[in-house]
Amino acid sequence: MTSVWASIALYALLPLAIVPLVLIGRLLPNGAITATSGAAVVTLSVFFTFFNGGYGLVSSQTSLASVIVWLLGLLLLFAAWTLAFTDAAQARRWRWLIPLTVTAYLSFAALIALAALPDPCALAPGQPIGMSGLQCGAPDQTAHLLVVIGCYIGPLTALLYSLRDTLPRRQPRPAEAAVSSLRAEGDE
Amino acid sequence: MLINWWPVLLLPLPLLVIPLAVALGQVVRGGPVTVMSVGAGLGLGSFWLALDSANLFPSTEFAPAAQLVLWIAISALAGGVLLMAAWAIALAQTFRARQWVWLALLCLAVYFTFATLIYFESSEYATCLLNPAAFSQAFCGDINPDALPVFVVATYAAPVILLLYGLVVGARRRQPHALPDGLTISQLTAEER
Numbered sequence: 027m028t029s030v031w032a033s034i035a036l037y038a039l040l041p042l043a044i045v046p047l048v049l050i051g052r053l054l055p056n057g058a059i060t061a062t063s064g065a066a067v068v069t070l071s072v073f074f075t076f077f078n079g080g081y082g083l084v085s086s087q088t089s090l091a092s093v094i095v096w097l098l099g100l101l102l103l104f105a106a107w108t109l110a111f112t113d114a115a116q117a118r119r120w121r122w123l124i125p126l127t128v129t130a131y132l133s134f135a136a137l138i139a140l141a142a143l144p145d146p147c148a149l150a151p152g153q154p155i156g157m158s159g160l161q162c163g164a165p166d167q168t169a170h171l172l173v174v175i176g177c178y179i180g181p182l183t184a185l186l187y188s189l190r191d192t193l194p195r196r197q198p199r200p201a202e203a204a205v206s207s208l209r210a211e212g213d214e
Numbered sequence: 215m216l217i218n219w220w221p222v223l224l225l226p227l228p229l230l231v232i233p234l235a236v237a238l239g240q241v242v243r244g245g246p247v248t249v250m251s252v253g254a255g256l257g258l259g260s261f262w263l264a265l266d267s268a269n270l271f272p273s274t275e276f277a278p279a280a281q282l283v284l285w286i287a288i289s290a291l292a293g294g295v296l297l298m299a300a301w302a303i304a305l306a307q308t309f310r311a312r313q314w315v316w317l318a319l320l321c322l323a324v325y326f327t328f329a330t331l332i333y334f335e336s337s338e339y340a341t342c343l344l345n346p347a348a349f350s351q352a353f354c355g356d357i358n359p360d361a362l363p364v365f366v367v368a369t370y371a372a373p374v375i376l377l378l379y380g381l382v383v384g385a386r387r388r389q390p391h392a393l394p395d396g397l398t399i400s401q402l403t404a405e406e407r
Contacts, residue, residue, distance in 0.1 A: 038326075041298060044302060045305065108302045109303065112236050116240070
């Protein structure tokens with residue numbers, strides 16, 4: 027019974043994970059969005075690198091830590107998207123609304139695919155699965171690539187949105203200015 | 215392709231309530247936080263209503279209708295999503311405005327609400343608490359009906375605090391700044407223009 031309460035207390039702490047990030051975000055441009063989207067990218071990278079993210083969460087090798095990291099990635103992505111979308115809507119940056127929504131949707135779908143794959147072999151090349159030690163066949167590279175790109179595309183778009191003013195951009199030419207090649211004139 | 219893409223593509227659809235809530239928040243006093251907290255309260259209320267007549271653990275006593283399971287899933291998902299969105303926006307606002315008391319209140323309320331929701335979705339306690347006559351003692355064990363108000367308060371703690379925050383802070387933002395003594399505002403007449 028104690029362990030049940032402990033796990034409930036632990037999982038209920040997850041939504042509070044965005045508190046320190048928003049605090050850190052006060053030091054960054056467009057702070058909260060940058061911090062949460064950056065943290066979502068880092069969390070997803072940790073998930074894929076250290077928790078065998080390609081496996082999904084359905085195999086017997088799933089640990090509590092991998093579930094928590096996956097949930098954290100989901101929550102951070104959600105927070106980043108919500109903050110970015112609200113900011114874009116309030117500032118009337120209409121052209122950002124559709125990219126933010128579409129990429130976030132794809133990311134959520136990819137994260138759900140990771141958690142709810144009916145067949146763990148779909149993304150796990152050459153790994154023994156389950157009690158019987160079933161050996162997976164050739165990996166589905168297309169599915170793997172789609173899921174990995176899908177997971178990252180949402181937080182990266184939110185990050186791009188938050189950093190849009192700090193990115194270098196080409197200044198438009200004044201109306202009467204023209205560009206011509208110096209060499210062409212010198213040759214004549 | 216071994217992945218069944220349909221459930222994967224359909225499950226994130228309740229997330230689209232966020233753009234809707236943000237759009238409504240542009241015209242409602244208190245902004246998106248108010249709209250989202252009301253939506254979260256409605257979603258969680260619907261979740262409670264559905265739990266009242268369903269057993270979430272069909273293998274133990276009886277299988278609920280598929281429509282009821284869908285209702286429970288959509289209510290919990292939409293309520294949870296709106297709650298989380300309102301929480302993220304309110305949190306960023308409290309930090310920006312250095313409203314530390316609100317921040318502490320929000321953190322406590324969100325923690326208790328999520329702990330209650332996780333508990334209810336991971337055990338049969340809610341079903342037995344809401345509908346004790348329908349299930350056997352062997353299934354439910356000892357249930358204390360006096361605990362019901364505590365669980366209701368804990369479930370609604372976050373939506374209510376977020377709603378209060380949205381209304382109070384939203385109203386404060388929309389109040390015009392007081393003019394210095396001796397100054398008044400009047401409409402320009404056509405001649406003055």
